[in-house]
Amino acid sequence: MAQHGGTAAVLEAAELLKQGAEARLYRTRFLGRPAIVKQRFPKRYRHPLLDEKLSQRRTAQEVRSILRCRRAGISAPVVYFVDHTSHCIFLEELVGSSTVRDYIGSHRDLELDRLAERVGQILARMHDEDVIHGDLTTSNMLLRRGTEDGKVDLVLIDFGLSYISALPEDKGVDLYVLEKAFLSTHPNTEALFQKLLDSYARSSNKSAAVLKKLDEVRLRGRKRSMVG
Amino acid sequence: MHFTQELELFPGKKVTQLLFKEVKNAAVLRKSAVEGKINGALINPTMLVSPFQVLVAANKAVHLQTIEKMKTRSLYSEIIFNLSPTNNISEAFKRFGISDGDDSVMVVVVHDKDESQLLSDITSKVEGRQVPVEDVSSLSDAAKIKKLYKVTPAEETCGTLLDAVICRMAIKDVL
Numbered sequence: 001m002a003q004h005g006g007t008a009a010v011l012e013a014a015e016l017l018k019q020g021a022e023a024r025l026y027r028t029r030f031l032g033r034p035a036i037v038k039q040r041f042p043k044r045y046r047h048p049l050l051d052e053k054l055s056q057r058r059t060a061q062e063v064r065s066i067l068r069c070r071r072a073g074i075s076a077p078v079v080y081f082v083d084h085t086s087h088c089i090f091l092e093e094l095v096g097s098s099t100v101r102d103y104i105g106s107h108r109d110l111e112l113d114r115l116a117e118r119v120g121q122i123l124a125r126m127h128d129e130d131v132i133h134g135d136l137t138t139s140n141m142l143l144r145r146g147t148e149d150g151k152v153d154l155v156l157i158d159f160g161l162s163y164i165s166a167l168p169e170d171k172g173v174d175l176y177v178l179e180k181a182f183l184s185t186h187p188n189t190e191a192l193f194q195k196l197l198d199s200y201a202r203s204s205n206k207s208a209a210v211l212k213k214l215d216e217v218r219l220r221g222r223k224r225s226m227v228g
Numbered sequence: 229m230h231f232t233q234e235l236e237l238f239p240g241k242k243v244t245q246l247l248f249k250e251v252k253n254a255a256v257l258r259k260s261a262v263e264g265k266i267n268g269a270l271i272n273p274t275m276l277v278s279p280f281q282v283l284v285a286a287n288k289a290v291h292l293q294t295i296e297k298m299k300t301r302s303l304y305s306e307i308i309f310n311l312s313p314t315n316n317i318s319e320a321f322k323r324f325g326i327s328d329g330d331d332s333v334m335v336v337v338v339h340d341k342d343e344s345q346l347l348s349d350i351t352s353k354v355e356g357r358q359v360p361v362e363d364v365s366s367l368s369d370a371a372k373i374k375k376l377y378k379v380t381p382a383e384e385t386c387g388t389l390l391d392a393v394i395c396r397m398a399i400k401d402v403l
């Protein structure tokens with residue numbers, strides 16, 4: 001159907017921020033406000049019908065996870081609009097925010113300890129809501145200066161691979177993904193990451209089973225790499 | 229006093245909001261709207277947190293109209309439906325549309341040309357005092373809004389009431 005305007009036309013004029021494997025990220029304005037658009041594009045190697053179904057499901061799951069987090073008091077970008085036809089999500093742009101990744105690269109021990117403490121708490125709370133993020137990295141955590149109190153707010157982004165699960169195994173793997181990303185992005189931070197895990201352990205009474213699974217997954221990872 | 233915003237996704241299309249207090253003829257207005265004699269959506273402002281909430285509903289309505297997937301019969305009823313957190317159409321009208329005894333009303337018009345004629349049509353029909361659209365926040369019934377949208381106290385620690393409302397409106401079709 002030929003259409004004037006619509007999401008596709010707006011994205012043509014928008015600034016491309018990132019070209020990922022599954023989605024593109026654009027910066028634009030939505031109803032006068034700064035906004036980020038995440039567009040899932042068709043994957044040619046998949047059957048068109050299957051591809052459509054998958055994009056539909058991932059888009060729906062992404063916005064559901066965001067709402068589930070927000071309901072529990074975990075910051076995530078506000079969802080402004082979902083176009084289920086072009087698989088686009090319009091999100092609040094966190095203007096002036098920086099990634100935890102950049103923060104770690106430019107701050108000292110005491111501040112980093114406090115940050116690790118905070119990240120551990122929030123991930124514990126997210127897992128208590130049975131949200132599995134699916135792609136935890138220090139780039140998918142933003143720091144936003146609070147408007148009133150000047151306090152820094154930690155905002156989780158990119159729930160594109162998220163799902164709902166109560167299984168300690170899934171939560172353990174979620175942490176394992178973060179550990180791998182964390183230690184490879186930030187060399188020599190084993191002690192800092194341990195502080196994050198300690199904070200996670202203290203913040204949830206379901207953490208013991210999750211951390212046990214994390215240990216098992218690490219062991220499996222190591223065995224696999226030994227076998228080659 | 230009115231507020232006009234262009235829909236970036238639909239170039240040329242604009243949404244204009246007008247807010248009235250001390251309205252004396254709500255019943256007549258409602259009847260005209262039902263009969264299609266008023267070219268606009270008549271909304272109960274006590275259920276609105278901000279004009280932005282109306283814009284989000286209007287943008288979604290125009291989108292669904294464009295792809296021929298509206299859930300209701302007209303663009304204006306679709307705007308009212310989109311404000312509601314549930315998929316129950318009659319409940320949406322009861323909560324977000326105006327009722328006969330109301331003394332305030334938000335009128336929402338979607339248009340593509342200059343709005344001056346539209347605005348004078350509306351203002352000539354409403355017996356009431358027009359006030360700035362931003363004043364809607366002073367009419368909102370926050371307690372009722374929180375209850376209807378099921379906003380948790382925890383959620384208010386990570387965002388405003390408007391944020392909570394917008395998220396639910398945007399996501400309701402996949403909940």
Ligand SMILES: Nc1ncnc2c1ncn2[C@@H]1O[C@H](COP(=O)(O)O)[C@@H](O)[C@H]1O
Pocket residue numbers: 017018020025036077091092093094095097099139140157158
């Ligand atoms: N809602 C947002 N507000 C501001 N920046 C964002 C937002 N979403 C993503 N970004 C930026 O885009 C980068 C890539 O995002 P992502 O593809 O979601 O991992 C992030 O590291 C952020 O710097």
